[in-house]
Amino acid sequence: MDIHFMAESHAAVLERTRKNFALSPLREVAWALHVLARPTDHGIFQRWILAARQRMGPSWTDQLEEHALIFQGWLQALIPIPSADDLTPHFDDEWERFMGLSVMDLESTYERIRNRWTEDFDKRMARNSEWIRVALLTKGSWWSPWRGNLEALRDQLGYFMREFWNREFQTVWEENYPYLEDDVKNLGSARGSPGLWWQNMSPRLRLERDLDTVKVHVPWKTTLLVKHNTIVRFFPSVFCWPHLWVDGDEHQVNITYQSLAVRNWAMPVPVPAQMETLLEAISEPTRLLIIRHLVGSMRTTSAISHALRLSAGTVSRHLTFLHSVGLVERIADGHYVFYRTSDKGLARLAADLQNLRRDPVPRYLGWHE
Numbered sequence: 001m002d003i004h005f006m007a008e009s010h011a012a013v014l015e016r017t018r019k020n021f022a023l024s025p026l027r028e029v030a031w032a033l034h035v036l037a038r039p040t041d042h043g044i045f046q047r048w049i050l051a052a053r054q055r056m057g058p059s060w061t062d063q064l065e066e067h068a069l070i071f072q073g074w075l076q077a078l079i080p081i082p083s084a085d086d087l088t089p090h091f092d093d094e095w096e097r098f099m100g101l102s103v104m105d106l107e108s109t110y111e112r113i114r115n116r117w118t119e120d121f122d123k124r125m126a127r128n129s130e131w132i133r134v135a136l137l138t139k140g141s142w143w144s145p146w147r148g149n150l151e152a153l154r155d156q157l158g159y160f161m162r163e164f165w166n167r168e169f170q171t172v173w174e175e176n177y178p179y180l181e182d183d184v185k186n187l188g189s190a191r192g193s194p195g196l197w198w199q200n201m202s203p204r205l206r207l208e209r210d211l212d213t214v215k216v217h218v219p220w221k222t223t224l225l226v227k228h229n230t231i232v233r234f235f236p237s238v239f240c241w242p243h244l245w246v247d248g249d250e251h252q253v254n255i256t257y258q259s260l261a262v263r264n265w266a267m268p269v270p271v272p273a274q275m276e277t278l279l280e281a282i283s284e285p286t287r288l289l290i291i292r293h294l295v296g297s298m299r300t301t302s303a304i305s306h307a308l309r310l311s312a313g314t315v316s317r318h319l320t321f322l323h324s325v326g327l328v329e330r331i332a333d334g335h336y337v338f339y340r341t342s343d344k345g346l347a348r349l350a351a352d353l354q355n356l357r358r359d360p361v362p363r364y365l366g367w368h369e
Contacts, residue, residue: 021184021234022087025173026094027256029161030075031239032169037068038133044266045239047366052168063160069137074113075157077247078106081233081254091165091173099158106150112249114143120220175362176238179261183236186260201234202257204244216246225250238262265361275352278345281325286310287318291341294328298338 035042039049053061080097082089117137136142146153165173187201198205204217224246226232231252236259245256282288293304301319305312319339322328326345331338361367 020232021187021236022082022089023177023180023184024079024082024089024094024235025091025165026089026098026161027076027079027235028173028176028237028239029091029165029169030071030079031237031256032172033064033075033161033164034068034071035239037064037071041133044262045365048172048364051366055168056164060160060163067157067160069134069142070153070157072134072137073116073245073247074109076245076256077109077113078154078157081231081252084231091170095158095162095165098161099154101154103151106154110143110146110150113247114140116220116222116247118143120222122221172362172364175364179238179362180236180259182261183259187234187236201255202244205255205257216244218244218246224248224253226253236260264359265365269356269358271356272352275349277325278327278349278352281322281327282349284318286314287322290315290318291322291327294339294341296341298331298340300336300338304339 035045036049036052039046039053042049053064056064078098078101079094080101082094086093117134118140121134121138198207198214206215206217227250230248230250233252233254235254235256237256238259238261240256240258243256244258246253248254282291289308290304293299293308299307301312301315304310304319305315308315319328319330323330323339326348327342328339328345329342331340
């Protein structure tokens with residue numbers, strides 16, 4: 001997919017001020033339903049998924065699974081974009097706007113999303129596991145039954161989302177809100193090259209050198225034109241992970257991207273480079289054996305070689321490496337060179353391991369229970 005900027009639209013989007021960003025609770029509800037409907041596909045939310053499905057009950061869960069494919073972007077596309085006067089709308093206001101969608105609005109979105117799946121979807125760009133899950137969406141026969149029941153579907157989905165919000169998601173939104181707000185503050189006031197800014201928002205976004213096209217690495221062969229009067233909104237999301245969703249037309253374009261916070265929750269915690277080096281040093285069994293042998297003692301290369309039944313060359317090579325990373329000390333005594341473990345090096349490794357922790361995550365994830 002490509003987002004193509006008309007010349008007069010450059011400044012409106014590339015200045016990347018906070019007015020382009022919005023926090024949408026109803027949109028996040030829709031993405032959370034997508035996650036709940038695919039319980040094995042979203043590992044970092046696994047405990048919450050299981051608990052939430054149990055709390056909502058079997059009847060609600062049956063409806064969730066019945067409409068699972070609708071949560072693959074169609075429901076999200078139906079949610080109206082917030083106005084420039086209210087970029088942090090309340091759930092009730094968004095819900096009322098959703099329930100007030102006209103038949104014309106429903107039919108327009110239906111046709112756009114149906115065409116996107118049945119005509120523009122590029123199977124070659126999708127992983128096999130993704131293709132298996134969405135194959136039905138690419139068939140016109142799946143869409144046909146919905147065509148004459150769009151108002152009834154809107155009402156059913158609306159009350160379904162309302163129940164989910166009231167019983168489960170309102171507290172989740174309140175926990176996530178500070179993280180999403182930080183995203184808006186950081187990206188909405190970012191400085192630096194436009195290309196880097198787009199890429200920081202999502203690795204799936206690439207601003208071309210001519211600055212008039214953003215390449216969106218998602219499996220749709222679609223081009224969106226951004227004119228000077230096109231409304232563009234960026235939505236940071238927790239539950240859009242690990243996806244990027246781009247939708248719209250010449251009047252409005254919305255880009256939902258994975259929040260930096262959830263990327264941090266999902267990725268390995270950062271560690272000092274020195275810690276990686278020390279762990280690599282002791283991950284080799286022979287080097288670990290030598291360190292264990294040297295704890296609380298001093299030995300020469302030949303003494304270590306004899307005691308551990310290793311060749312002198314092997315021991316010498318490992319001792320040289322362990323000395324270079326600071327885990328053993330070398331002491332010269334006349335014609336002999338003795339080795340012992342470095343208390344400072346081992347203490348530094350122990351301290352790094354002791355400090356190995358993740359920044360606090362929301363309680364609803366259930367990681368600390």
